[in-house]
Amino acid sequence: MLLVLSGPSGAGKGTICRMLLQEEPRLQLSVSATTRPPRAREVDGVDYFFVSRERFEQMMAQDELLEWAGVYDYYYGTPRAAVDDALSRGTDVLLEIDVQGGLQIKEKIPDAVLLFVLPPSREILAARLRGRASDAPEEIARRLQWAEREVRMLSRYDYVVQNDRLEDAVSVIRSILTAERCRPGRARWYQGW
Amino acid sequence: MLLVLSGPSGAGKGTICRMLLQEEPRLQLSVSATTRPPRAREVDGVDYFFVSRERFEQMMAQDELLEWAGVYDYYYGTPRAAVDDALSRGTDVLLEIDVQGGLQIKEKIPDAVLLFVLPPSREILAARLRGRASDAPEEIARRLQWAEREVRMLSRYDYVVQNDRLEDAVSVIRSILTAERCRPGRARWYQGW
Numbered sequence: 001m002l003l004v005l006s007g008p009s010g011a012g013k014g015t016i017c018r019m020l021l022q023e024e025p026r027l028q029l030s031v032s033a034t035t036r037p038p039r040a041r042e043v044d045g046v047d048y049f050f051v052s053r054e055r056f057e058q059m060m061a062q063d064e065l066l067e068w069a070g071v072y073d074y075y076y077g078t079p080r081a082a083v084d085d086a087l088s089r090g091t092d093v094l095l096e097i098d099v100q101g102g103l104q105i106k107e108k109i110p111d112a113v114l115l116f117v118l119p120p121s122r123e124i125l126a127a128r129l130r131g132r133a134s135d136a137p138e139e140i141a142r143r144l145q146w147a148e149r150e151v152r153m154l155s156r157y158d159y160v161v162q163n164d165r166l167e168d169a170v171s172v173i174r175s176i177l178t179a180e181r182c183r184p185g186r187a188r189w190y191q192g193w
Numbered sequence: 194m195l196l197v198l199s200g201p202s203g204a205g206k207g208t209i210c211r212m213l214l215q216e217e218p219r220l221q222l223s224v225s226a227t228t229r230p231p232r233a234r235e236v237d238g239v240d241y242f243f244v245s246r247e248r249f250e251q252m253m254a255q256d257e258l259l260e261w262a263g264v265y266d267y268y269y270g271t272p273r274a275a276v277d278d279a280l281s282r283g284t285d286v287l288l289e290i291d292v293q294g295g296l297q298i299k300e301k302i303p304d305a306v307l308l309f310v311l312p313p314s315r316e317i318l319a320a321r322l323r324g325r326a327s328d329a330p331e332e333i334a335r336r337l338q339w340a341e342r343e344v345r346m347l348s349r350y351d352y353v354v355q356n357d358r359l360e361d362a363v364s365v366i367r368s369i370l371t372a373e374r375c376r377p378g379r380a381r382w383y384q385g386w
Binding site for chain 1: 309311313314315341344347348350351352353354355365367368369371372373375376377378380382383386
């Protein structure tokens with residue numbers, strides 16, 4: 001199963017992913033490709049696949065990416081081969097990407113499960129972003145606007161999970177995994193019944 | 194949310210329904226209408242709505258039933274009004290009916306969630322049916338054949354739940370309820386976001 005996790009910056013996606021990977025041994029995080037140079041302590045093949053712009057554009061041209069996007073001066077994308085590989089081994093794959101990317105994935109892999117994580121209200125998200133104190137007010141405003149834009153596309157997602165308390169959100173997502181594993185197309189055990 | 198629970202005789206549907214209703218306060222069992230005469234201790238409006246054949250056929254003609262079936266000499270069916278009523282109050286409704294009925298429901302209410310409960314294998318179901326000792330061997334054979342026929346239609350259901358241990362099956366079904374409550378069409382909380 002391919003699980004796509006999206007949600008605005010400040011919704012807690014990163015922490016939720018870490019907790020999910022810890023609690024779900026069958027789940028593995030997909031590593032993205034990027035043309036951005038590695039930061040200190042980032043490892044190629046672990047944090048990202050670091051590739052040249054030429055290589056990235058070749059991957060785009062040869063349909064080697066499940067989705068991609070240009071953010072500022074750099075490309076980011078999901079290499080199809082690693083995902084196919086994991087899925088064919090029976091491993092579930094977790095992707096943390098934005099809504100546009102999620103919808104690209106759903107077109108290529110209709111069986112993918114799209115999850116959107118969202119704080120209870122716009123005000124709570126704003127407070128969380130301000131609480132981080134790392135972003136300038138204009139940056140916070142930009143992030144909130146982006147969040148509103150994503151929320152408007154939410155009806156095309158499979159699930160929307162409220163992140164009020166982290167533990168609750170993770171538990172709801174684990175319920176969704178349990179449910180999705182019971183889909184007749186995935187629950188192979190009964191086919192020899 | 195309308196939840197349809199199906200599965201072969203001997204799959205544990207009855208017990209699972211009772212446990213679900215106990216653990217899920219928002220869930221309410223739908224009461225079927227039937228032309229079969231009440232048995233001792235059965236209460237009209239609680240166990241069934243007991244109606245005449247004339248009244249039942251009128252309900253059929255006036256599209257007052259979400260689904261119906263003739264079993265031996267009697268009719269059984271799901272009155273639409275009680276279900277609509279509960280759903281409009283925000284109560285989730287549980288229906289325990291066969292696959293044919295479930296598929297009829299899905300046509301009228303596409304939003305309904307169809308669940309099929311099945312023991313891990315045909316052999317285990319056979320053993321459970323024999324263990325009840327209440328049925329004649331021909332009756333057991335008939336039930337197994339019917340189960341196989343239902344399993345072949347299973348791909349049209351939303352979920353298939355393995356009933357190995359009852360507690361596990363109930364817990365999986367509760368996960369499915371949690372997941373389905375996160376569908377963008379049902380999780381209204383984010384719409385004023």
